[in-house]
Amino acid sequence: MxxxxxxxxxxxxxxxxxxxxxxxxxxxxxxxxxxxxxxxxxxxxxxxxxxxxxxxxxxxxxxxxxxxxxxxxxxxxxxxxxxxxxxxxxxxxxxxxxxxxxxFLEGMWLRKPEANHCGAVGRALAEMHLKAEGFALARPNALSVPGWQALWAKAKDRADEVQPGLSEEISGELELLARSWPESLPAGVIHADLFPDNVFFIGDALSGLIDFYFACNDFLAYDLAISLNAWCFEKDGSYNLTKGKAMIEGYVAVRPLSDEELAALPLLARGAALRFFLTRLYDWLTTPAGALVVKKDPLEYLRKLRFHAKAQSAADYGLFV
Amino acid sequence: MxxxxxxxxxxxxxxxxxxxxxxxxxxxxxxxxxxxxxxxxxxxxxxxxxxxxxxxxxxxxxxxxxxxxxxxxxxxxxxxxxxxxxxxxxxxxxxxxxxxxxxFLEGMWLRKPEANHCGAVGRALAEMHLKAEGFALARPNALSVPGWQALWAKAKDRADEVQPGLSEEISGELELLARSWPESLPAGVIHADLFPDNVFFIGDALSGLIDFYFACNDFLAYDLAISLNAWCFEKDGSYNLTKGKAMIEGYVAVRPLSDEELAALPLLARGAALRFFLTRLYDWLTTPAGALVVKKDPLEYLRKLRFHAKAQSAADYGLFV
Incomplete structure (x- = not known):
């Protein structure tokens, strides 16, 4: 706030x-x-x-x-x-x-979204991707692999303050992701921050998307991977297959995913988790104690990262289950 | 916030x-x-x-x-x-x-009120006093002389941390006010916190009063004294006679003040300044550094208190000037 x-x-x-x-x-x-x-x-x-x-x-x-x-x-x-x-x-x-x-857009963001809402978010995200086509300006994603490396360089030395062993684990993740990050997938303008507080509903109907201040050009499927991270994990850290399935099926109903995009989904989700882990870690280490901002726990995204590291295919996210 | x-x-x-x-x-x-x-x-x-x-x-x-x-x-x-x-x-x-x-009350509170707005506030305050007559419930003012003494007992030992000499000066003020505080003046329900953020305007027209969560039973003229403190000093600490005159004249146009009330005004204003000084001092000393609340400077009210200590009569507040 x-x-x-x-x-x-x-x-x-x-x-x-x-x-x-x-x-x-x-x-x-x-x-x-x-x-x-x-x-x-x-x-x-x-x-x-x-x-x-x-x-x-x-x-x-x-x-x-x-x-x-x-x-x-x-x-x-x-x-x-x-x-x-x-x-x-x-x-x-x-x-x-x-x-x-x-x-002003009427609607409210859901503190307790259900699978049907995740489906609506998947559809709206795909619609956004299609409707963004033809937009004349471009903005590179400052928070892709090179951005992660720059953030990590600033946070690495103090990472073990947050949890012992973090420095080694994240360095390994970052090396793997830098080595294997996709070189080409369908790209365009992505929202890049479609968390529950950026999607409004009136009753159960999605009324709109807000907060485009992280929007940039990147792989479209990476945007879906960000939203899976943001919407489909429960408070106890477990991935909710029903929500994930609803979100992906909602997305592909509007914009089908290619085989390459589906195959890349675990890796994209892993990168997305690392991206939010890193910005949260950096904020955690640098936000002064008296600031008017509630610091978000970076470890929530470490747990998500570990889930994605074990995932084998889109099936682990609920598709074709 | x-x-x-x-x-x-x-x-x-x-x-x-x-x-x-x-x-x-x-x-x-x-x-x-x-x-x-x-x-x-x-x-x-x-x-x-x-x-x-x-x-x-x-x-x-x-x-x-x-x-x-x-x-x-x-x-x-x-x-x-x-x-x-x-x-x-x-x-x-x-x-x-x-x-x-x-x-919901439309209107906005003024960050930069002028004398005409102070006049409207005086009229609205007097209207509130008259319309509150007949209200069946009562609530003693927990922040009158005994409340000040209780607050001071908790803050006195650390007051010199805020400004050297404060402990002695405030102890003297409190003794004087306890000794000379009026025993009887016209009383009723007062707002007790009519600061600019609790009065809404649309354009230059007062649209309403809000935030009755300090309201209580006390001398009506003490409420006016609180509002003079809240509205009629400039950022440099000086009292604005034009604003004070407008506020008092606005008030008396709706509810005339008795000779006793007018004579008591400097003392009531002095007590009002001490009241806000003490709650601010207490919050200053006890609010943790990381709290989501902006701490208000108690010394602003020390300066006001000193002004009132020198005032002789209602004329010093702009009446009959």
């Missing part, structure tokens, strides 16, 4: 004057998102989200993120739509931060 | 089934209130606030707070209205916490 930057009514009024919105009725800082400050605005024309981009987001990446949301929403994907200012720009400035005004 | 307790969609659905609300469309934890967890809900019938009462609020006080809001809203004060459940109760339970569903 986070509101890093407060805003005042004088600056907000001047900011909103650049847009065609209704009159402002209220704004509340909301406890969602860990990278940016978000406010929920009520206006006489409806609800909006105001996002202030904090320093963890590269300003040069914002045209990619905002342009992608615009591209996807234009093609009918349910996702937040950045509103243009009167001068056409999607990005403004408020309280010294780059800031955007974005349509 | 605070969301101390998260809620899940399963428990929330069961909670809402006890009320006559529309269908739930979304809920967001909001970064307002330091005592409780607050969520902004959108339903097909409009917006609502869901409050989970955390342990700093005494559960036995909740009927007073919720009943007061109901009483005031019934009499036409713009304030949040607790919704009754189907069984008539104003209070339920969610995620192991006492919880209430409350009407």
């Amino acid at each position: 986070a509101v890093y930057t407060d805003i005042n009514e004088v600056d907000l009024k001047a900011f909103l004057a650049q847009y065609e919105t209704g009159d402002l009725l209220s704004f509340k800082g909301i406890a969602e998102g860990v990278e940016n400050s978000n406010f929920l605005l009520h206006t006489t024309k409806g609800a909006l989200i105001l996002t202030l981009y904090e320093k963890r987001v590269e300003k040069t990446d914002l045209p990619f993120f905002l342009g992608l949301m615009h591209h996807l929403a234009d093609r009918g994907l349910n996702c937040p739509l950045p509103l243009p200012r009167r001068d056409g720009a999607l990005l403004g400035e408020l309280s010294g931060r780059p800031a955007a005004l974005i349509s | 605070a969301v101390y307790t998260d809620i899940n969609e399963v428990d929330l659905k069961a909670f809402l089934a006890q009320y006559e609300t529309g269908d739930l469309l979304s809920f967001k934890g909001i970064a307002e209130g330091v005592e409780n967890s607050n969520f902004l809900l959108h339903t097909t019938k409009g917006a609502l606030i869901l409050t989970l009462y955390e342990k700093r609020v005494e559960k036995t006080d909740l009927p007073f707070f919720l009943g007061l809001m109901h009483h005031l809203a019934d009499r036409g004060l713009n304030c949040p209205l607790p919704l009754p459940r189907r069984d008539g109760a104003l209070l339920g339970e969610l995620s192991g916490r006492p919880a209430a569903l409350i009407s």
Whole structure:
């Protein structure tokens, strides 16, 4: 949860004057998102989200993120739509931060998703992949193999503080993944962070995807591997085959996976687990004790990593079972 | 800012089934209130606030707070209205916490209030005092002289850590205030915490008062003294006579102050400054470094206390100037 930057009514009024919105009725800082400050605005024309981009987001990446949301929403994907200012720009400035005004998407993220929800997420992810085709901008994935190696170089020496033996185990994983990571698979724009808090439902119906601030170009099946990690493990660390099967079948119903993609699934899932393990480990080691952010346990992803290391094929994830 | 307790969609659905609300469309934890967890809900019938009462609020006080809001809203004060459940109760339970569903009040609190806003606050405070008449319940002010003494007993030994000499100065203040605190002045239900974040405006028009969780029975003019402290000092520590004059004149336009109340104003303001100094000092000394709460500087209220100690009459606050 986070509101890093407060805003005042004088600056907000001047900011909103650049847009065609209704009159402002209220704004509340909301406890969602860990990278940016978000406010929920009520206006006489409806609800909006105001996002202030904090320093963890590269300003040069914002045209990619905002342009992608615009591209996807234009093609009918349910996702937040950045509103243009009167001068056409999607990005403004408020309280010294780059800031955007974005349509408010009704729906809530599920703390307790079931298999049917995982199926809906698989379908929506595949739809996003198809609808992203033709988007003019590109953004390399800074958190693929070279990014993992850079993070590990900064965290390795202190990894055994978190759990003895971690340094050796992760070094081995990273070597194996660097050696065997696929060179070519169907690629495109991926969401790269489709965790439960980024998918909204109204009742049991998926109402939209949010938070495209990790989106980038990479293998499409890697995005599915990230989502399997994020949705299909239980709190006790066990993989839920029913949820995994639902998610993969939901995905392939919209965008079939090639034999190469299916064969690569265990390796992609292993890499995805390592990616979240590494960023969590780095944050764990570097976030000061007094920070307003709840630190996420890196060891959750170590357990997932070990599951993937033992998996043989897509069947271990629920497909064709 | 605070969301101390998260809620899940399963428990929330069961909670809402006890009320006559529309269908739930979304809920967001909001970064307002330091005592409780607050969520902004959108339903097909409009917006609502869901409050989970955390342990700093005494559960036995909740009927007073919720009943007061109901009483005031019934009499036409713009304030949040607790919704009754189907069984008539104003209070339920969610995620192991006492919880209430409350009407959403549009408006925003001013980070940069001007004198005209202070005038509106004075009028609204007096209206609240008049409309609270006849409310059946009572709640003694736990933060009057005996409460200050109890807080000071717990903080005194460490006060000089915050600023050398503080222990002696505050002990003297407390003795003087205990000796000279008024024995009888017009009394009733006071808000007791009418800071800028508890007053909403739409444009320049006051749209309502919120957060009655410090409300109690005490001298009415003491409530005005609290608000003068909260609204009429500038960031540099100076008292703004124009704002003070506007607030007092706004108040007396609705509820005239007696000669005794006017004469007591410097002393009441001094006590109010000491009250906020002491709770801030106590929080400063006891809040752990890693807590999700921003600690407020007690010395801001030491400076205000010194201003009041020098004041001679209501004229020093802007009245009859």
